[in-house]
Amino acid sequence: MLLPDLAFTFQTDRGVFSHGHLDSGTAFLLQHAPAPPQTGTFVDIGCGAGPIALTLALRSPSAQVIAVDPNARARELTKQNALDNAVAITTLHPDDVAEEMTVDLIWSNPPIRIGKAALRTLLIEWLHRLSKDGLAVFVVNRHLGADSLHRWLEDEGWSVARIGSRSGFRLLTVRRQPN
Numbered sequence: 001m002l003l004p005d006l007a008f009t010f011q012t013d014r015g016v017f018s019h020g021h022l023d024s025g026t027a028f029l030l031q032h033a034p035a036p037p038q039t040g041t042f043v044d045i046g047c048g049a050g051p052i053a054l055t056l057a058l059r060s061p062s063a064q065v066i067a068v069d070p071n072a073r074a075r076e077l078t079k080q081n082a083l084d085n086a087v088a089i090t091t092l093h094p095d096d097v098a099e100e101m102t103v104d105l106i107w108s109n110p111p112i113r114i115g116k117a118a119l120r121t122l123l124i125e126w127l128h129r130l131s132k133d134g135l136a137v138f139v140v141n142r143h144l145g146a147d148s149l150h151r152w153l154e155d156e157g158w159s160v161a162r163i164g165s166r167s168g169f170r171l172l173t174v175r176r177q178p179n
């Protein structure tokens with residue numbers, strides 16, 4: 001993976017999202033998301049083989065990076081890829097995420113395939129974990145409901161901005177409304 005500021009390699013496997021290549025939506029996120037803070041707790045929701053978590057860990061080596069995925073092989077690949085790139089990433093099954101966990105930054109190419117209702121529930125659960133000034137960055141394909149997700153999150157009271165749009169992908173930032 002070649003980004004303006006870093007390069008790394010990572011293993012993928014059959015049965016894990018985006019086998020053999022980097023998804024173009026993920027690449028868009030990695031190229032255009034605002035630089036992460038130096039420290040804090042960061043989460044990649046739906047890590048797959050880990051390219052997003054790896055980028056966070058390489059860009060912010062002092063942050064705690066957590067990669068969440070129900071797919072055991074995805075977690076295994078992310079762990080191995082973290083070792084191979086000499087970074088620290090904690091992998092978790094979604095059921096093992098502590099209820100009280102607070103998160104400063106979320107980057108995710110979320111699992112659209114779980115269906116609209118499940119996806120919205122998942123994203124809201126995570127957004128409620130954001131710290132006061134926390135930020136979430138999501139990449140979603142327009143054909144898979146990015147614009148309706150954007151409107152829905154606003155209706156739910158979140159501050160949403162489209163910070164990029166390319167080849168049908170929308171890059172959305174989500175934060176708490178200022179009080």
Ligand SMILES: C[S@@+](CC[C@H](N)C(=O)[O-])C[C@H]1O[C@@H](n2cnc3c(N)ncnc32)[C@H](O)[C@@H]1O
Nearest residue numbers: 017026045046047048068069071094109110111
């Ligand atoms: C679109 S893929 C993104 C994978 C990886 N982040 C990437 O960019 O290559 C979404 C991932 O979400 C995972 N997933 C499915 N349900 C999930 C859930 N409830 N919580 C977290 N991740 C989930 C899938 O197993 C899949 O690996």
